[in-house]
Amino acid sequence: MKSGPTLERNAQGDALMLRASGAWTASFAPSLEKLVAEAEKLAGSKPDVSIDVSEISKLDTFGAWLIERLRRSFTRGTVEAKVDGLSATYASLVDEVRRVTPAPDDEAAAVTVAGMLDQIGRTVAGVFGTIAALIDMLGAVIVASARVFLHPRSFRLTSTVHHLEQVCWRAVPIIVLITFLIGCIIAQQGIFHFRRFGADIFVVDMLGVLVLREIGVLLVAIMIAGRSGSAYTAELGSMKMREEIDALRTMGFDPIEVLILPRMLALVIALPILAFLGDIAALYGGGLVAWLYGGVQPEAFLLRLRDAISIDHFKVGLLKAPVMAAVIGIVACVEGLAVQGSAESLGRHTTSSVVKGIFFVIVMDGVFAIFFAAVGM
C-alpha cells in the first residue's frame, strides 16, 4: 500500500524544522498520533518553527487536524509556527480544520453522597409519579369510554376485533398448553406428597381450589402481561417515536379513543375467556395425571371434584380476570406513551411495562384475597 507517515525533526540554531511526509490519513491515525505527541514535547524549545508539509503524499481530515494540532502547540505568544509547502489541493481542507476549536469536555458526573441521595429521592418521587400516571390513564380511559357510550358510532369495532384476535384467539394454544402442564405438575406433586398420608384423593380438592381460585387466572394474567402488555407498549411506543400519535391528535382524534380504548376492551374481554380455558386445561391435565400416575379413576375424580369445589371458587377466579386485564392494559399504555425518542427508551419502557404489569397483577390478587375472605366467598 502507500508508504506510512513520517515526521523528521531538524534543529539548526534557533530554527526547528519539522518535515512531514508520506500518507497522513485515517488508516495511519494511531502512528500519526504518536509522531505528533513526540514532536509536541519540543514545543517552546526553539523560537522559530516551521512545518514542511510538501512531502505529504496524501492528506485527509485526520492528517490535516494533526498538522493543525502541531502548529497550535508550537504557537506560543508572539511566536507563530509556519506551515510551508501546502499544495493547493489540500489548502481548503487545512483552512477547514483551522476553524476547529478544541472539543468541549464530556462532563462526567462525579459520585457524591448528595448525588446518591438525590437519586434515591428521585426514585421515591418516581413511584408516586407512576401511580399518578396510572390513575390519570384510568380516568382518561373511563372518560373516553363514557364518550363512546354516548356516541356509539365513534366506537372502533374493527380495531377492537383485530386486537381481540391478537390477544385472545392467537394466545389460546400457548395458554392452554402452559396451564395444562401446570395442572399436570400440581397433580403429580400433590399425589406424591399426599400418598404418604394415604390422602391421595385430596389432590382433587387441592387442584380444584388452587386452579379455579388462584393459579388459573394468575398464570394467564402473568402470561398476558408478558405477551400482550409488552406488545402494546412496543406498538404505542414506536408510534410515539415516529410522531404518529401527535399526527392523530392534530387531526382532531383522541389517541385514547382511537388507540387505547380498543386495546383495553380487547384485553378485558380476552382475559376472562383465556382464564376459563386455562382453568379447564389445568383441571384436565390434573385429572389426566391423577388417573395415569395416581390411579384415580376419571369417574371418581369428577365425583370428588363436584364435592370439593363450589361455583363460588369458579366465580372468584373469573371475577378477578377483567380487573387484572384492566391493570395490565393501563400499565402497558402508560408505558407506551412514556417512550421517548431513542430505541433504548423503547426497550426500557417495554421491560418496565411487563415488570410493573406482573407486579400490579399480584398486588391486585392479594387485595382480592382479602376482599373475598371478608365477603365470605
Add this chain to the structure above:
Amino acid sequence: MTVEQSPDAIIRVRDVTVQFGRTRVLDGLDLDVKRGEILGFVGPSGAGKSVLTRTIIGLVPKLSGNIEVFGVDLDAADSATRRSIERRWGVLFQQGALFSSLSVRQNIQFPAREYLKVSQRLLDEIMVAKLVMVGLKPEVADRFPSELSGGMIKRVALARALALDPELVFLDEPTSGLDPIGAGDFDELVRTLQRTLGLTVFMVTHDLDSLHTACDRIAVLGDGKVIAAGSMADMQASEHPWLRQYFHGKRARAVMG
C-alpha cells in the same frame, strides 16, 4: 472480471436485475461511476433510485448481474475484503439512520472508535472537526438524535458518513428537508470535500439546484434502466419526455434562469 474494465471506474454496475415479489424494480441496469466525480442520480419517485443504492452497498439482494466497487466484486469477496471495502465508503441514509441511543458525539465517533486505535482526545477533536465541516456548532455534540431538527440530523449523519474519511460516499436525498440556504451550503460542502479529499460522490437527489451546482454528471433512471447519463447540457438537450418535463419544467426554468 471482464476485460473492458476501465481503471477509473470506482463503481461498475453491469446488467443488474432486482425484483421484489413479481415487481421488477431494476431490469438489466448498467452504470459506471468514475473516480473523483459527483454523480447525481435522478428519476421519478418509486423508480428504484434508493433500491439501486442499497443494491450497490449490498443491503438488497440482486436477482442477477454484477457489481464491482473499487474493482472488487462484493458477492465473490471474502468477509475480510468486504470489511475493508466497507471502511472505504460512507453512506448517508435518507432518514439519517443515526443511532438513537447514542449522542451526536458517540454517533460520529462510532466508526473511528471501532476501526482505529486512537486516543479519546483525537476522537473528540476529529468529531469537532467533522461537525464544523458539516456546518454545525460543537455544542450539539452532547445532544441525542431525538433532540435534533431534521436538517441537523442530515448534517450529523453526513459527519458520521465522513468519519473515516472515505473515498466514496453514497448520499440518499441529502438536501431533502433542508432549507434552501442549508441545501446550498450542503452542495458547496460536498463540492469542497470532493475537491480536498478526492471524494467520489454517488448522490440520489431530487434537488435541481444540487444537480446544477454540485454534480459533474447526471444519470437518469427510468423503467429499471439508466435512460440517460451525461452533463447538465446533455440532459437539457435530451428529447426523452420525462427528461424534458423534469429539466424544462417551471422549477427547472427558475433554477437555470
